[in-house]
Amino acid sequence: MMAGSIQTFSFKQLLRRAFGGAWTPQWRDPEPQAGYDVVIVGAGGHGLATAYYLAAEFGIRNVAVLDKGWLGGGNTGRNTTIIRSNYLWDESAAIYEHALKLWETLSQTLNYNVMYSPRGVMMLAHSVHDTQVFKRHVHANRLQGIDNEWLTPTQAQAFCPPLYIGSDARYPVMGAALQRRGGIARHDAVAWGYARAASALGVDIIQNCEVIGIDRDADGAVTGVQTTRGPIAASRVGVVAAGHTSVLMNMAGLRMPLESFPLQALVSEPIKPAMPCVVMSNTVHAYISQSDKGELVIGAGTDVYPSYSQAGGLHIAEHTLDAICELFPTFRRLRMLRNWGGIVDTTPDRSPIIGLTPVPGLFVNCGWGTGGFKATPGSGHVFAATIATGIPHPIAEPFSLDRFRTGRLIDEAAAAAVSH
């Protein structure tokens, strides 16, 4: 398939294929060129989205996206796909809401069904502290123009019938904050949709190509990368490598305010539709929704120690299942089918880092920690703008690496108390 000649998906195409004619591959599988205008390291959702917006909005099409494995095989393919924008601080709300607005039309934009389903994300409060914090969020979000509403326990159960709200629970539900526009999307489709659209615009997606060095000139500026498939020249390199960001930035002599932890998720055997929404409980560590295949998709916590092992401790998953069984007694007898881990890069203030670095030509988009999937379109968009212009996009600007020196932290850690 030539760049630009993308096969569109439509009812007409579907009818035509019903009578013969094969679908063509959704993206090209090119050999790496000697050089590009921009090299993106990491073909997850954020990296592919960055490449797509560079090509589609900023006219930079001579772009390569490199990945040491296959595209979407890291945290993009491992997360629990929760999408919401009801964060406390204005800076956070701005970027997550920017993403949420892009989610709403993403399937049309990419001509690829990412199965965005705004079924509502409900965050449970189990204590006086939770109640006060979530109400504060509701009020802050109202000022930011973001939907978020407070529900009583009875209203919460009406919205999510399998939820147990009895007062004899170990941590009774005292109320909930509901963002109705929040929901889930199909994680693989997000990576595939961006890959397909970027490839059609001329972006080379090069898989099984691990970056093993970052080249710099006498002034320290980036001149390219060394890879397992040979050197690739580029004067602008964007690192979007999640848990492996520290390893890559170290190749350019930079230490990062990051630590990498395994974060686990698991799915149950498939059942008929039982969970109408997403339910999160930061206090008892339970994150649950139901996929369109019928599996309950459950998010657990991170291990306490940094690791690159992509497998967390069993007791972490058990802790979450204890909470799920307490909140949803109907699910107690379900068997779990699979569990796995992904490596998440966490920052001291639990907010991402997007923008320039002390190394000229080297850009970074990292630190999304336990909640990056929801930001994929917005993150890619503002990072593309930053790379294209060399100036941080206004929404990305507060998330600079320099904030750890100036002290202007965006402290969602204190705001949410735990991972989000």
Next chain:
Amino acid sequence: MLLIPCPWCGPRPENEFHHAGQAHIARPEDPAAVDDATWAEYLYLRTNPKGAHAERWRHSHGCGRFFNSVRDTVTDRIASTTRPNA
């Protein structure tokens, strides 16, 4: 769950311990004398290596003491644990 050899108590399950971050990070002697970049480095910058990692643990549900360990962050295998200043 890791089995962590406490240098005082011997091997104990991970949930008896509290992870206390990267080891050997010294607080600047005179915080008022250092510039913002040095202070930020002390507070926030971490090596976060893929491989051998020097870290601290506290045996909170045991002897309560701090110690250092070297653990491989790919295999999670603990190569050694040592008493502080040992």
